[in-house]
Amino acid sequence: MTDYKETGILSLDDIKKPSEDRLKKGPVVVIECVENIPCDPCVAACPKDAISMDEITDIPSIDFDGCIGCALCVTECPGLAIFVVDCTSDPCTITVPYEYLPVPEKGEKVFALDREGKRVQVSKVVRVRSSGKTYGITLEVDRENIWKVRGLEVKR
Amino acid sequence: MTVMICRCEDITEEEILEAISQGYTEIEPLKRRLRIGMGQCQGKTCIPLVERILARERCKKPEDMDEPTARPPSRQVSFGLLAGDRDE
Amino acid sequence: MEDKRIREHPVLEFERGHEIHFDFEGEEVKAYKGETIAAALYANGLVKFTESKHHHRPRGFFCAIGKCSSCIMTVNGIPHVRTCVTPVEEGMKVKRHGALPEFPKEVPPSSPEAKESKVDIAVVGGGPAGLSAAIIAAQHGADVHLFDEGDHQGGQLVKQTHQFFGSHLEEAGTRGIDLAEDLLREAKKAGVNLHPGTTVLGYYPEKTLAVESKNGLEIYHTKGIVYATGAVENYLAFENNDLPGIYGAGGVQTLMNEYGIIPGEKVLMIGSGNVGLIVGYQLLQAGVDVVEVIEAMPNFGGYQVHASKLRRAGVPISTAHTIKKALGTDRVEGAVVHVLDEDWQPVPGTERELECDVICIAVGLHPDNQFVRQAGAEMKYVRELGGFVPIRTEDMETTVEGVFVAGDSAGIEEATVAALEGKLVGCALVERLFGTSDEISDMKEDIKAGIEQMRKGPYGEYPRRGVKLCTLDEEVC
Ligand code: SF4
Numbered sequence: 212m213t214d215y216k217e218t219g220i221l222s223l224d225d226i227k228k229p230s231e232d233r234l235k236k237g238p239v240v241v242i243e244c245v246e247n248i249p250c251d252p253c254v255a256a257c258p259k260d261a262i263s264m265d266e267i268t269d270i271p272s273i274d275f276d277g278c279i280g281c282a283l284c285v286t287e288c289p290g291l292a293i294f295v296v297d298c299t300s301d302p303c304t305i306t307v308p309y310e311y312l313p314v315p316e317k318g319e320k321v322f323a324l325d326r327e328g329k330r331v332q333v334s335k336v337v338r339v340r341s342s343g344k345t346y347g348i349t350l351e352v353d354r355e356n357i358w359k360v361r362g363l364e365v366k367r
Numbered sequence: 368m369t370v371m372i373c374r375c376e377d378i379t380e381e382e383i384l385e386a387i388s389q390g391y392t393e394i395e396p397l398k399r400r401l402r403i404g405m406g407q408c409q410g411k412t413c414i415p416l417v418e419r420i421l422a423r424e425r426c427k428k429p430e431d432m433d434e435p436t437a438r439p440p441s442r443q444v445s446f447g448l449l450a451g452d453r454d455e
Numbered sequence: 456m457e458d459k460r461i462r463e464h465p466v467l468e469f470e471r472g473h474e475i476h477f478d479f480e481g482e483e484v485k486a487y488k489g490e491t492i493a494a495a496l497y498a499n500g501l502v503k504f505t506e507s508k509h510h511h512r513p514r515g516f517f518c519a520i521g522k523c524s525s526c527i528m529t530v531n532g533i534p535h536v537r538t539c540v541t542p543v544e545e546g547m548k549v550k551r552h553g554a555l556p557e558f559p560k561e562v563p564p565s566s567p568e569a570k571e572s573k574v575d576i577a578v579v580g581g582g583p584a585g586l587s588a589a590i591i592a593a594q595h596g597a598d599v600h601l602f603d604e605g606d607h608q609g610g611q612l613v614k615q616t617h618q619f620f621g622s623h624l625e626e627a628g629t630r631g632i633d634l635a636e637d638l639l640r641e642a643k644k645a646g647v648n649l650h651p652g653t654t655v656l657g658y659y660p661e662k663t664l665a666v667e668s669k670n671g672l673e674i675y676h677t678k679g680i681v682y683a684t685g686a687v688e689n690y691l692a693f694e695n696n697d698l699p700g701i702y703g704a705g706g707v708q709t710l711m712n713e714y715g716i717i718p719g720e721k722v723l724m725i726g727s728g729n730v731g732l733i734v735g736y737q738l739l740q741a742g743v744d745v746v747e748v749i750e751a752m753p754n755f756g757g758y759q760v761h762a763s764k765l766r767r768a769g770v771p772i773s774t775a776h777t778i779k780k781a782l783g784t785d786r787v788e789g790a791v792v793h794v795l796d797e798d799w800q801p802v803p804g805t806e807r808e809l810e811c812d813v814i815c816i817a818v819g820l821h822p823d824n825q826f827v828r829q830a831g832a833e834m835k836y837v838r839e840l841g842g843f844v845p846i847r848t849e850d851m852e853t854t855v856e857g858v859f860v861a862g863d864s865a866g867i868e869e870a871t872v873a874a875l876e877g878k879l880v881g882c883a884l885v886e887r888l889f890g891t892s893d894e895i896s897d898m899k900e901d902i903k904a905g906i907e908q909m910r911k912g913p914y915g916e917y918p919r920r921g922v923k924l925c926t927l928d929e930e931v932c
Pocket residue numbers: 239240256257258259260261262277278279280281282283284285295
């Protein structure tokens with residue numbers, strides 16, 4: 212068994228990453244869900260059918276070329292395991308799911324956190340969207356942090 | 368040092384171990400001796416722990432233990448109801 | 456005055472009733488309509504609810520669902536009232552009783568004669584399994600009565616603020632609380648007779664059920680009984696394990712998500728199955744600090760996605776760790792934990808002290824099946840399903856004719872499976888009452904396929920194996 216079952220932290224080797232080419236084309240989904248759990252709302256959430264499964268316990272399989280990076284799936288995943296990265300601009304952006312209070316506002320500066328909850332950098336919130344009570348918060352992050360940042364902490 | 372096993376009847380691990388050493392090595396006699404498992408929760412909380420202690424002390428697996436018996440009422444009956452019944 | 460009520464929550468809105476006041480040992484306590492006595496007292500900072508009868512140890516709020524005895528008090532002169540399931544009322548007089556409660560001076564009105572009725576189906580337990588069974592049966596014309604001890608029906612679903620996993624066809628992505636409301640609404644629409652606040656006393660031969668309701672003793676002669684009594688949390692033996700501030704995960708969820716009251720400021724979570732991980736996350740959402748999650752096994756037990764949520768919030772998960780003792784005299788002030796080696800022995804020199812005011816125990820559940828056992832159903836110990844479970848047919852009928860089981864009381868599994876099992880039992884009852892039809896047999900096939908789907912994958916291996924061990928081949932019966 213890999214390390215993450217001890218630590219709860221996925222390493223980059225555990226995650227399916229879009230190709231460099233795909234990353235250059237526009238925002239794209241990153242799914243950090245690596246176990247065969249009985250779960251599939253992500254499949255239904257995607258308007259482009261870019262996420263698929265044969266069986267409910269399959270690991271979501273992603274068609275990175277079909278994904279348009281709309282981030283609709285980010286707020287539908289009960290595991291809060293879906294992110295959308297956009298490396299076409301500088302700084303890059305990442306959309307992370309968020310279910311705490313207070314909800315940051317657009318333009319606000321927040322701490323961007325890594326998978327261990329450590330502060331990586333200060334980030335500007337560029338977009339806030341929601342579905343039900345789950346928010347998708349888009350943060351500006353430095354290019355070198357795009358594979359590190361996976362959460363946020365409001366500074367106020 | 369207190370390790371509580373039966374919260375309802377207030378029986379500690381120490382008391383159970385003592386009873387076991389006196390020869391109460393099955394659930395039913397232990398229940399009668401200590402009232403363990405006969406409180407408000409009717410053994411829901413403690414019986415699995417007692418089973419484990421017994422298994423540990425006698426090196427038996429829980430699945431080989433005797434099942435505790437269940438008789439009605441399965442829930443604690445209120446005083447009112449018992450009083451009402453008695454008036455019949 | 457201390458007030459532990461949550462005023463703002465990212466997911467939940469607490470609709471509190473109007474403000475009321477009651478008397479607790481001569482002091483006026485503020486409460487809201489809809490709260491239970493225990494919840495209101497806890498919200499106001501009461502730590503010690505009772506005292507244990509021999510050792511005089513302080514006892515605090517514990518299970519929160521009427522399944523333990525830690526919160527019993529004297530209410531309006533009646534002793535032994537489980538305050539955690541008793542709604543608070545204006546002007547009530549509540550007091551703690553010592554070890555031996557006084558006998559009530561006034562016997563509450565309770566009719567000496569039992570009321571007897573003949574009904575089609577009695578369902579015990581108003582969680583997802585019980586409600587689902589009741590709905591299907593009632594929709595097909597059965598006269599269904601559902602009994603639940605609590606006032607809020609919906610079982611443990613009402614505490615689930617997280618979105619559900621499982622197939623989108625099976626309500627995944629819906630939060631448990633919404634699901635509970637949907638089920639309740641559907642049950643009412645289908646004409647299920649709901650009996651909240653009733654205590655089922657026991658089973659008597661020929662499918663007869665004795666219950667205690669607000670009106671006294673009632674006897675129901677039925678054509679079929681469903682036990683969907685859910686699960687009981689496993690308790691853990693360690694030094695000072697009964698101090699106020701040590702709760703089961705279910706108690707914490709009830710307090711926090713149902714009543715909107717935080718259990719404390721700093722929580723140590725013991726157990727890293729999905730329950731521990733999810734409740735840990737819910738604590739964070741309620742603004743409570745989770746100092747650490749500890750787990751005796753070398754790996755955490757729940758889903759990686761749940762663990763990752765906690766880790767992202769900076770909560771450490773320490774595997775191969777256990778609790779040695781709770782610190783404090785009247786209430787929890789901390790804990791001592793240490794590392795376990797491969798033989799489950801403490802590793803010397805690894806003890807450390809943690810500061811916390813709550814220790815939440817989430818070390819698994821076992822089926823609550825006293826009722827079905829008392830009804831005479833043959834039981835079997837199946838470790839994979841959490842303990843003793845009734846032997847059943849594929850349709851979930853026990854070895855007692857006409858007595859069915861569904862949900863966690865038949866074996867610990869996901870809430871989705873519980874609901875599906877409930878539906879299956881509903882179908883079986885309809886067949887039993889009115890004969891089979893194409894519609895019902897198709898439905899049964901669909902449900903069985905759905906259950907099978909849920910049990911696929913590595914996490915389904917346990918229940919898959921467990922269910923095999925206690926399910927009879929259809930032909931045999
Ligand atoms: S980001 Fe949009 S298109 Fe891409 S997988 Fe998610 S829902 Fe589908």
